[in-house]
Amino acid sequence: MPAPSITFDGLPSGARIAIEAETGPILRIENVCAGLNSSLSAFVHTTGGVVFLKGLRADHRWVWTQQREAHINPYVTPLAPRLLFHVIADGWDVLGFETIAGHHADYSPGSPDLPRVTGALRELASLPCPGIELRHAEQRLANYVADAADAEAFAGNALLHTDWNNHNVLITGDRAHLVDWGWATRGAAWLDPAHWIIWLIAAGHTPPAAEESVALLPAWTSAPPRAVNAFAHASANLWEEIAGSAPDDWTRHLLDAARLWQQHRSNRS
Known part of the structure; x- marks a missing residue:
C-alpha cells in the first residue's frame, strides 16, 4: 500500500x-x-x-x-x-x-526514450556493487519461485536498482537518470533488464519485442534461459501478492503484464 x-x-x-x-x-x-x-x-x-x-x-x-x-x-x-x-x-x-529537470521516461513502443533507458542500464551495469548493506536478490525472491533452488540463479555481485517504474526514470537530453534507490539489491546482473521487461510489456510491447529491447545488453546475454523462466514465474507470483484480492487498475495492469511474460517464457520452454 x-x-x-x-x-x-x-x-x-x-x-x-x-x-x-x-x-x-x-x-x-x-x-x-x-x-x-x-x-x-x-x-x-x-x-x-x-x-x-x-x-x-x-x-x-x-x-x-x-x-x-x-x-x-x-x-x-x-x-x-x-x-x-x-x-x-x-x-x-x-x-x-x-533537482534534475526532465520528464518521466516513455516506455511505449517506438519511444525515443528507450535507447536512453538502455544506456542507463549499461551505465548501471558498469558500476561496482558497493560494500554496504544491501538486500540479496535470491533472498527477496525466495518465496515466489516454484522450487527454492531456483532462487540461487538470482545470486550475484551486481548492483541492481530493481524498480523500473517509468516514474523512477528521468530523461534529460540524451540520457536517463535513475531515482528512488530504496530497493537497491545485490544480485545477478541480468535481473535489472528482466525487471524492465515487465514494465515494457505493461507499456504496450509484446513479450518478444520487450525481450528484443534488452537483447544487446551484455548483462542480458549472460542470462541462463532457465533462470529467466524462474524469474518470470517469481515475478508473476510477486505481482499477484501485491495485487491482493482487490487490485487497483495500475496494479492489475502490472500483474497482467507479468503473467503475459510468464506465459511467453513457458511457451518457449
Whole structure:
C-alpha cells in the first residue's frame, strides 16, 4: 500500500525547521503527488536553487529505504541525482536531492526514450556493487519461485536498482537518470533488464519485442534461459501478492503484464 501523503506545511514544525536549516530560506513550495515509497514529495524553491524532498515518518515500516538511499547515493551519482542532506527530526526522516529537470521516461513502443533507458542500464551495469548493506536478490525472491533452488540463479555481485517504474526514470537530453534507490539489491546482473521487461510489456510491447529491447545488453546475454523462466514465474507470483484480492487498475495492469511474460517464457520452454 502507498504511504499516506502529507504536504510540506503539514510536517511538524521541528522537521520543517531542520529542513530549512539545510536548504536556506524557502521561497516557494511545490508539493507533488507522493510516490508509492514516500509520504512527503515536494520541490522547495530556495535562494540557492530547487531541492527535491522525499520523506517518511520515522516509525514507518519502510523508513529503512531512506537510509538505504542515503548510503548508496555516493556510489550511483551522476546516474542518480546527488543527495544534499538527510534530516531526521520531530518524527520524520527526510532526504533532500538536487533537482534534475526532465520528464518521466516513455516506455511505449517506438519511444525515443528507450535507447536512453538502455544506456542507463549499461551505465548501471558498469558500476561496482558497493560494500554496504544491501538486500540479496535470491533472498527477496525466495518465496515466489516454484522450487527454492531456483532462487540461487538470482545470486550475484551486481548492483541492481530493481524498480523500473517509468516514474523512477528521468530523461534529460540524451540520457536517463535513475531515482528512488530504496530497493537497491545485490544480485545477478541480468535481473535489472528482466525487471524492465515487465514494465515494457505493461507499456504496450509484446513479450518478444520487450525481450528484443534488452537483447544487446551484455548483462542480458549472460542470462541462463532457465533462470529467466524462474524469474518470470517469481515475478508473476510477486505481482499477484501485491495485487491482493482487490487490485487497483495500475496494479492489475502490472500483474497482467507479468503473467503475459510468464506465459511467453513457458511457451518457449
